[in-house]
Amino acid sequence: MSAGPDLAPAVRAAPAGTVYRGRSGQWAFIGHRISGVLVFLFLLLHIVDVSLINIDPHLYDEVHELYGNVVLRLFEVGLLFALVFHALNGIRIVMVDLFPGAVRRERRLLAAVVFLTLATCIPGGYVILLPFIEGTLTG
Amino acid sequence: MPSEPLTVTLRVKRYNPEVDRKPHWQVFTVEGMEPTDRVLDVLHQAKWHQDGTLSFRRSCAHGVCGSDAMVINGANGLACQMLLSATGTDVTVEAIRGLPVVKDLVVDMQPFFAQYRSVLPWLVAADGDPGYTERRQSPEQRARFDDTTKCILCAACTTSCPVFWSNGSYVGPAAIVQAHRFIFDSRDTATPDRLEVLADRSGVWRCRTAFNCTNACPRGIKVTEAIQEVKRTILTDRV
Amino acid sequence: MRTTGPDARSRRPRPSFETWSWFFMRVSGLVLVFLALLHFAITHIVNDVVETDATFVAERWDNPLWRLFDWTLLALALLHGLNGLRWSIDDYVRSPARRTSVKAVVYTFSGVLFAYGTFSIVTYG
Numbered sequence: 001m002s003a004g005p006d007l008a009p010a011v012r013a014a015p016a017g018t019v020y021r022g023r024s025g026q027w028a029f030i031g032h033r034i035s036g037v038l039v040f041l042f043l044l045l046h047i048v049d050v051s052l053i054n055i056d057p058h059l060y061d062e063v064h065e066l067y068g069n070v071v072l073r074l075f076e077v078g079l080l081f082a083l084v085f086h087a088l089n090g091i092r093i094v095m096v097d098l099f100p101g102a103v104r105r106e107r108r109l110l111a112a113v114v115f116l117t118l119a120t121c122i123p124g125g126y127v128i129l130l131p132f133i134e135g136t137l138t139g
Numbered sequence: 140m141p142s143e144p145l146t147v148t149l150r151v152k153r154y155n156p157e158v159d160r161k162p163h164w165q166v167f168t169v170e171g172m173e174p175t176d177r178v179l180d181v182l183h184q185a186k187w188h189q190d191g192t193l194s195f196r197r198s199c200a201h202g203v204c205g206s207d208a209m210v211i212n213g214a215n216g217l218a219c220q221m222l223l224s225a226t227g228t229d230v231t232v233e234a235i236r237g238l239p240v241v242k243d244l245v246v247d248m249q250p251f252f253a254q255y256r257s258v259l260p261w262l263v264a265a266d267g268d269p270g271y272t273e274r275r276q277s278p279e280q281r282a283r284f285d286d287t288t289k290c291i292l293c294a295a296c297t298t299s300c301p302v303f304w305s306n307g308s309y310v311g312p313a314a315i316v317q318a319h320r321f322i323f324d325s326r327d328t329a330t331p332d333r334l335e336v337l338a339d340r341s342g343v344w345r346c347r348t349a350f351n352c353t354n355a356c357p358r359g360i361k362v363t364e365a366i367q368e369v370k371r372t373i374l375t376d377r378v
Numbered sequence: 379m380r381t382t383g384p385d386a387r388s389r390r391p392r393p394s395f396e397t398w399s400w401f402f403m404r405v406s407g408l409v410l411v412f413l414a415l416l417h418f419a420i421t422h423i424v425n426d427v428v429e430t431d432a433t434f435v436a437e438r439w440d441n442p443l444w445r446l447f448d449w450t451l452l453a454l455a456l457l458h459g460l461n462g463l464r465w466s467i468d469d470y471v472r473s474p475a476r477r478t479s480v481k482a483v484v485y486t487f488s489g490v491l492f493a494y495g496t497f498s499i500v501t502y503g
Contacts, residue, residue, distance in 0.1 A: 022349065050495070053436075061432050094407065
């Protein structure tokens with residue numbers, strides 16, 4: 001609780017826009033959008049880098065090697081999280097669309113989505129970062 | 140045991156578009172309130188005894204007319220239903236989002252009602268039915284749309300919807316709830332017309348199931364479930 | 379009991395583009411769960427990313443079924459993503475003129491990349 005201000009009404013400068021205090025569904029919606037856009041942007045990039053193989057396989061290898069460095073491995077871990085969350089939450093959305101029972105249990109379904117995302121992406125991220133963790137990273 | 144009187148710190152987002160360039164917060168300290176008082180009572184005390192220029196709508200003050208929906212401590216609700224025992228003594232109120240602010244907590248409801256009208260929210264009887272006799276239905280048929288008859292058009296659901304905030308062209312949960320009330324009414328015959336409106340660009344497919352509407356409804360209507368029923372009806376083409 | 383209406387309501391509503399676009403998102407999304415996650419698992423978990431070099435791709439694309447797999451993934455992911463982006467643009471870009479131009483850029487860019495990606499998969503080797 002904040003300390004009581006003066007009895008006379010005080011005019012204060014407006015803070016930046018307030019955030020609507022929606023429950024988990026609102027954040028699932030925002031997370032779904034953001035993860036979707038991120039995966040889509042990566043897809044566009046991925047089409048370009050894979051297509052290099054048609055121009056020159058050596059050029060492909062040179063560019064492709066970049067994916068092995070630490071920064072891009074961390075990026076791949078992020079991609080894994082975005083992809084798995086988007087996939088699992090997408091299944092939740094389809095269930096909510098099809099089954100009235102899922103509408104009533106959407107918060108529990110979202111908890112399952114978050115749990116499964118963490119349960120698969122933390123080990124998955126570990127595997128991706130393994131060469132870095134073991135110090136065998138080259139390039 | 141009588142409870143001690145509460146001192147409420149009320150923050151109101153004030154905005155008069157004719158004078159102010161942008162909204163600002165005004166803080167009122169309102170003394171002598173009870174835990175069973177409502178946010179509306181605090182607003183009354185502030186307006187009556189501290190600043191008469193504070194503007195908000197209210198009519199029945201008992202959760203029926205739907206005039207005083209506002210953002211209370213970050214989420215939509217009716218000021219006349221929200222007890223201080225639930226909000227605590229720090230209360231922040233803002234106008235509902237996505238509609239133009241007329242002054243302070245008063246918004247222009249015209250866009251909201253235009254969307255409401257777009258779904259034909261009235262009973263369309265069969266051709267040649269002059270309406271001289273009762274249009275009977277079974278208790279089961281009546282129960283099919285009972286939940287959505289409870290809507291009071293307060294706009295708490297529509298103005299809690301993230302899609303509606305970003306794009307006011309979405310018809311919004313309230314209009315879909317109202318359409319649901321007639322789509323599943325066995326006496327009504329305009330279902331195809333309503334479904335055609337709702338299957339269009341600004342209709343039900345805009346719903347992203349964020350569930351803010353269901354959480355915001357002061358009447359406890361299962362709004363998302365109603366929207367999903369309309370979606371499935373359009374998809375499967377049967378009622 | 380007499381009730382009115384049920385006969386009149388059998389008139390079919392006009393199928394709308396938005397209905398199909400919504401339906402497509404569900405179907406393609408469910409297929410993509412398998413395609414995309416399998417693809418990611420093969421290229422990042424089962425094999426380390428540095429092993430998926432040009433030789434790896436060449437061996438894989440020797441099998442036309444893998445080409446089909448990759449092309450289906452490409453097509454569905456692009457369409458699914460593009461439609462999702464269209465929905466987001468409809469939500470957040472409010473000026474009709476700017477909305478049209480943003481969509482034109484996004485569609486053109488994605489269309490060119492789809493053609494390029496398809497060309498790469500089909501003509502390789």
